Amino acid sequence: MDFIEACRQLIAIDSTPTHGNRDIAKWVAAFCRQKGLHVEEQEEIVGDLLQVNVIARPVAERPDAEFLLQTHLDTVDPGPFSLWTETGANPFDAHIIEGKIHGLGAADVKLDFLCKLEAMAAFVNQKSWRLPPVLVGTFGEESGMQGALKLIRKNKIAAKMALIGEPSDLKVINAAKGYASVEIRVPFSDEEMHYRHEHNLRESTSTQSKLFRGKAAHSSTPHLGESAIAKMLEYLMMLPDSVNIMEMDGGNNFNTIPSHAFLEIDMVTQIKNPISKKVSNIYRAVKELELEFLDYKDNDFHPSTPTLNIGLIRTNEDDVQISGTCRIPPIISHEIYEGWMDRLRRVCEMNGASFRVNDYKKPFRTEVNSILVKGCLDELRAMGLSDRPITQASTNEASIFSRIGVECVCFGPGKREGNVHTTQEHVALEDLDKAIAFYKRVIERFCV
Numbered sequence: 001m002d003f004i005e006a007c008r009q010l011i012a013i014d015s016t017p018t019h020g021n022r023d024i025a026k027w028v029a030a031f032c033r034q035k036g037l038h039v040e041e042q043e044e045i046v047g048d049l050l051q052v053n054v055i056a057r058p059v060a061e062r063p064d065a066e067f068l069l070q071t072h073l074d075t076v077d078p079g080p081f082s083l084w085t086e087t088g089a090n091p092f093d094a095h096i097i098e099g100k101i102h103g104l105g106a107a108d109v110k111l112d113f114l115c116k117l118e119a120m121a122a123f124v125n126q127k128s129w130r131l132p133p134v135l136v137g138t139f140g141e142e143s144g145m146q147g148a149l150k151l152i153r154k155n156k157i158a159a160k161m162a163l164i165g166e167p168s169d170l171k172v173i174n175a176a177k178g179y180a181s182v183e184i185r186v187p188f189s190d191e192e193m194h195y196r197h198e199h200n201l202r203e204s205t206s207t208q209s210k211l212f213r214g215k216a217a218h219s220s221t222p223h224l225g226e227s228a229i230a231k232m233l234e235y236l237m238m239l240p241d242s243v244n245i246m247e248m249d250g251g252n253n254f255n256t257i258p259s260h261a262f263l264e265i266d267m268v269t270q271i272k273n274p275i276s277k278k279v280s281n282i283y284r285a286v287k288e289l290e291l292e293f294l295d296y297k298d299n300d301f302h303p304s305t306p307t308l309n310i311g312l313i314r315t316n317e318d319d320v321q322i323s324g325t326c327r328i329p330p331i332i333s334h335e336i337y338e339g340w341m342d343r344l345r346r347v348c349e350m351n352g353a354s355f356r357v358n359d360y361k362k363p364f365r366t367e368v369n370s371i372l373v374k375g376c377l378d379e380l381r382a383m384g385l386s387d388r389p390i391t392q393a394s395t396n397e398a399s400i401f402s403r404i405g406v407e408c409v410c411f412g413p414g415k416r417e418g419n420v421h422t423t424q425e426h427v428a429l430e431d432l433d434k435a436i437a438f439y440k441r442v443i444e445r446f447c448v
Contacts, residue, residue: 028117
């Protein structure tokens with residue numbers, strides 16, 4: 001199988017959060033064995049899904065120290081298929097157009113795994129290693145980086161240095177923001193639930209519905225998107241406090257700027273202290289927090305301040321669920337972060353809502369004068385590529401591995417801004433070739 005066909009087949013495999021990564025893990029494990037690598041499949045049950053970390057080495061046994069080449073195998077949910085115009089309305093059907101391969105995971109980051117595998121395969125007959133490489137495909141990056149955590153907790157690797165797969169436009173990332181994943185649940189009162197039930201049984205209705213459109217982007221770069229949920233909540237705040245919410249729905253996942261939202265309200269109701277007022281109060285507190293973020297700038301990042309995104313709203317039988325993320329640059333102390341979360345928690349509790357931080361990942365920074373960063377920049381310079389390190393507003397597994405003393409940088413083919421977490425996701429074939437060449441140079445420099 002040639003490289004392009006492997007890219008097509010990998011994109012074709014569904015590894016979204018609801019499907020899990022078992023199918024894609026089995027495929028890449030078999031492909032790694034075909035390339036002559038020793039493969040271990042670490043199976044874990046997460047929720048009701050079987051998830052798999054794939055660990056591939058050129059040596060049979062785990063050494064005392066190794067160089068980690070890591071890429072996550074899962075993707076975000078694709079959203080409405082009809083918006084994938086470059087792939088015939090099918091995000092899993094890779095299309096090559098003008099030297100670029102389009103499809104879900106093309107840049108973030110399925111194909112990066114294949115680039116690392118191609119580089120590793122070039123050294124499969126190497127007899128002696130200074131720092132043996134290990135290639136790992138993890139699960140759950142888009143839902144808390146669970147695969148990386150399981151890898152560490154089960155002591156499956158002995159990494160001293162790591163190259164983390166991340167679409168970086170072939171530039172080295174030496175620092176990234178941390179994040180908090182937050183879930184708020186605003187309950188309906190008994191009176192509201194009774195009213196909504198009675199309403200659903202009527203033949204006629206007095207409700208009004210409104211659709212909101214936005215532009216999808218990664219939650220770490222909100223300035224590149226346009227939040228349909230924010231538009232919906234701004235609209236809700238302009239309505240009388242007495243309106244009753246029948247349905248609120250928006251977004252695909254907590255980690256993406258939502259491109260669509262839907263609101264159904266009933267203006268004719270005598271409900272006291274309706275949920276609409278509580279949701280508006282919470283959103284007002286969110287906006288106040290965003291204003292405070294502007295006072296904290298880390299100029300190594302763009303955007304330079306902390307950011308907040310409400311990526312998902314769902315109406316359940318007894319509550320409205322609101323999920324989102326807060327992105328935190330390294331200059332923010334843990335105490336400041338805790339203060340922000342406590343403030344939101346208090347506002348939620350005052351409005352009868354629950355507040356929970358589902359996940360928290362600290363920011364990371366590897367100094368520019370480190371051996372790993374300097375070595376990677378030297379190799380990029382020799383290839384005629386940019387030798388200036390950059391930072392990243394989003395969070396990835398480097399946050400996990402750096403906490404246990406692994407020296408990390410991030411790198412990968414494909415542009416991030418305006419590309420990942422959108423229906424136009426793509427990567428240039430030329431950049432995939434350059435990534436393979438870079439990984440070969442890194443293995444030769446640090447491992448052989």
